[in-house]
Amino acid sequence: IIDIACVMFAGIAIMLPLSKESILGAFLTFLASTLLALILTGARFTVIVPYAMFFGLYPIANAVQFKYKINKIVALIVKDVWFLLSMFVYYKLITALSGYDIFEDFSFIPEKFMDYLVPGLFVFGALFFVLYDNVMIRMQKVVNYLVYRMKF
Numbered sequence: 001i002i003d004i005a006c007v008m009f010a011g012i013a014i015m016l017p018l019s020k021e022s023i024l025g026a027f028l029t030f031l032a033s034t035l036l037a038l039i040l041t042g043a044r045f046t047v048i049v050p051y052a053m054f055f056g057l058y059p060i061a062n063a064v065q066f067k068y069k070i071n072k073i074v075a076l077i078v079k080d081v082w083f084l085l086s087m088f089v090y091y092k093l094i095t096a097l098s099g100y101d102i103f104e105d106f107s108f109i110p111e112k113f114m115d116y117l118v119p120g121l122f123v124f125g126a127l128f129f130v131l132y133d134n135v136m137i138r139m140q141k142v143v144n145y146l147v148y149r150m151k152f
Contacts, residue, residue, distance in 0.1 A: 004090075007051045008132070014059040015140050019147040023063055030056045046094055054086035062137060076133060083129045084122055 017025030037048050065075045
C-alpha cells in the first residue's frame with residue numbers, strides 16, 4: 001500500500017516543469033525518473049509499472065487537456081478508463097510475480113457475493129479516480145503558485 005501511495009504522489013515531481021508550461025521538460029523528467037527508478041529499486045516492476053503506465057504520465061495528460069481545451073467530461077472519462085486499465089495490469093502483474101491473489105483475503109465475503117467483487121472494485125476505483133483527479137488538478141495549481149512565488 002505504501003508503494004502505490006508513493007507512486008501516486010511521485011507524479012507531483014512531474015508538475016515542476018509543467019509549472020513553466022514545458023510539456024517536453026515534463027516528459028523528459030518522466031523518462032529520467034523512470035530510468036532512475038529502474039536502477040534504484042533494483043527493477044521492482046511492481047513499483048515501476050504503475051508509475052510508467054499511469055501516475056508519471058498523468059500530470060502530462062492533464063497539461064495537454066488544459067492546453068488544448070479538451071472537454072472536461074470526455075477527458076475525465078478517458079483518464080478514468082486509463083486509470084482502471086492501469087490498475088488492472090498492476091493487479092495482474094502482482095499476481096503473476098508473487099503468485100498471490102489479493103482476492104484470497106476476501107474469504108469473509110459470502111460466495112454468492114464474490115461475483116460482484118471485481119465489478120464493485122472497478123466502480124470504487126472509478127469513483128476514487130474522480131477524487132484523485134480533482135486533488136491532482138488542484139495540486140498543479142499549488143505547484144504553479146509556489147514556483148511563481150519562488151521566481152524560478
